[in-house]
Amino acid sequence: MAPVNASTPRAMPRALDAVLTRVDQHRAHVARAYAAATVLFTLAALLLLWRAYHLHDVLRAALGVTLIGVALGLAYESHALRVGGSSPSDPTIAQVVDRALRRHPHTGLLVLVAIMALAGALVVHFTSLQAYHPWVLGVAVGAYVAGAAAATASAARGRGPLVD
Amino acid sequence: MTSLAAGVAAVSTFDRASAVVFGGLAAFLLAVAALIILRAWQARNALPASLGVISTGLAGALVYETAVLWTGSGPTISRITALQFQDHVWAWLATLTAIMLGVGALVAGFVWRPRHPWRQAWPLVAATALSVVGGGQLAHVAGWLP
Numbered sequence: 001m002a003p004v005n006a007s008t009p010r011a012m013p014r015a016l017d018a019v020l021t022r023v024d025q026h027r028a029h030v031a032r033a034y035a036a037a038t039v040l041f042t043l044a045a046l047l048l049l050w051r052a053y054h055l056h057d058v059l060r061a062a063l064g065v066t067l068i069g070v071a072l073g074l075a076y077e078s079h080a081l082r083v084g085g086s087s088p089s090d091p092t093i094a095q096v097v098d099r100a101l102r103r104h105p106h107t108g109l110l111v112l113v114a115i116m117a118l119a120g121a122l123v124v125h126f127t128s129l130q131a132y133h134p135w136v137l138g139v140a141v142g143a144y145v146a147g148a149a150a151a152t153a154s155a156a157r158g159r160g161p162l163v164d
Numbered sequence: 165m166t167s168l169a170a171g172v173a174a175v176s177t178f179d180r181a182s183a184v185v186f187g188g189l190a191a192f193l194l195a196v197a198a199l200i201i202l203r204a205w206q207a208r209n210a211l212p213a214s215l216g217v218i219s220t221g222l223a224g225a226l227v228y229e230t231a232v233l234w235t236g237s238g239p240t241i242s243r244i245t246a247l248q249f250q251d252h253v254w255a256w257l258a259t260l261t262a263i264m265l266g267v268g269a270l271v272a273g274f275v276w277r278p279r280h281p282w283r284q285a286w287p288l289v290a291a292t293a294l295s296v297v298g299g300g301q302l303a304h305v306a307g308w309l310p
Contacts, residue, residue, distance in 0.1 A: 058224060058227060058228040058231070059224075059225060059228045059241065059244075061224060062221050062222070062223075062224030062225040062227070062228060063221065063225070064221070065217060065220055065221035065224055066217075066218050066221025066222060066224075066225075067221070068217055068221070069214045069215070069216070069217030069218030069219075069220070069221055070214070070218060071214075072210055072213060072214035072217055073210075073211065073214035073215070073218075075210065076210040076211045076214060079210075093211065094273055094274055096211065097274040098274060098275070101274065101275060109288065109291065112271065112288065112291075112292050113291055113292055113295040114295075116292040116293075116295045116296045116299065117295040117296065117298055117299030117302070118299060119267070119296055119299065120295065120296035120297060120298065120299030120300035120301075120303070121299040121300060121302060121303035122299075122303075123260065123296075123300055124299075124300040124301075124303040124304050125242050125303050126242055126245035126246055126249065127245070127246060127249045127256075128246065128304070129243070129246030129247065129249070129250060130250070132304050134300075134304075136249075136257070136260070137296070137297060137300040137301075139257060139260065139261060139264075140260055140261075140264045140296060140300075141264075141293050141296050141297055143260070143261040143262075143263075143264035143265045143268065144264040144265070144267060144268040144271075144289075144292075144293055144296060145268060145289065145293055146265060146268065147264060147265035147266060147267065147268025147269040147270075147272070148268035148269065148271060148272035148285065148289040149268075149272075150265075150268075150269060151268070151269035151270075151272040151273045152272045152285050152286075155272075155273065
């Protein structure tokens with residue numbers, strides 16, 4: 001019979017506390033990063049809207065409004081992470097997307113494939129004034145896969161987005 | 165001269181047809197954005213509101229494209245970006261790389277699972293990466309150029 005370690009029952013909660021503290025610290029850190037990005041995007045949007053107003057430029061105004069939308073999403077994410085992402089009324093964006101992908105995996109896959117195909121088409125469309133540059137598409141795909149690899153590796157080490 | 169005039173007329177007709185398509189898309193996107201913002205307002209939820217505002221911004225860009233194609237005055241969005249790419253290749257590539265790195269990280273993050281991180285994420289990442297290549301090739305083969 002294996003010897004019973006008397007300290008185990010007390011050591012377990014302490015280890016759990018340490019893990020939870022680390023998770024909380026990670027969440028707080030990411031929430032601060034999202035808050036900083038919100039401020040940055042808002043400032044960029046206001047600058048664009050101000051220039052659009054003076055130049056009567058619809059395109060700058062459209063970009064400014066889009067950036068305001070992105071900043072709003074980042075602000076939401078920062079708030080959701082600050083409250084812990086555990087409140088049913090304030091799930092993180094990753095949790096919302098994860099839930100949608102679990103409920104409708106095929107629709108989710110189709111939507112993502114369509115969006116990324118459009119992105120690839122636009123990359124070619126936006127760079128082919130005089131000639132077709134397939135290497136630009138290669139750079140785009142390489143960066144996309146590298147971003148996915150970095151995020152997955154980071155998540156696997158326990159420092160990534162906390163979906164579950 | 166007759167063939168040149170016919171070519172110009174054909175391009176003009178093509179631009180007008182494109183303008184109608186972009187205009188229809190802009191109207192649809194604006195309607196969707198208004199609906200999303202209304203529902204977000206009722207639910208007091210910032211997340212759908214942000215999606216609605218982003219859709220409004222994209223609709224604004226489509227309105228610009230429609231106006232340019234319909235009137236023939238000013239450069240199209242693709243012309244602006246293509247000229248920027250020609251003049252500032254490295255800055256353009258750096259921006260594209262940063263965007264695609266972020267998109268890749270987001271997609272992988274959305275499907276990440278603690279128990280099987282690689283197995284869960286990679287089929288989706290591979291499918292979407294292939295669709296980027298497919299979309300680009302389709303745009304090239306179909307002659308969808310500025």
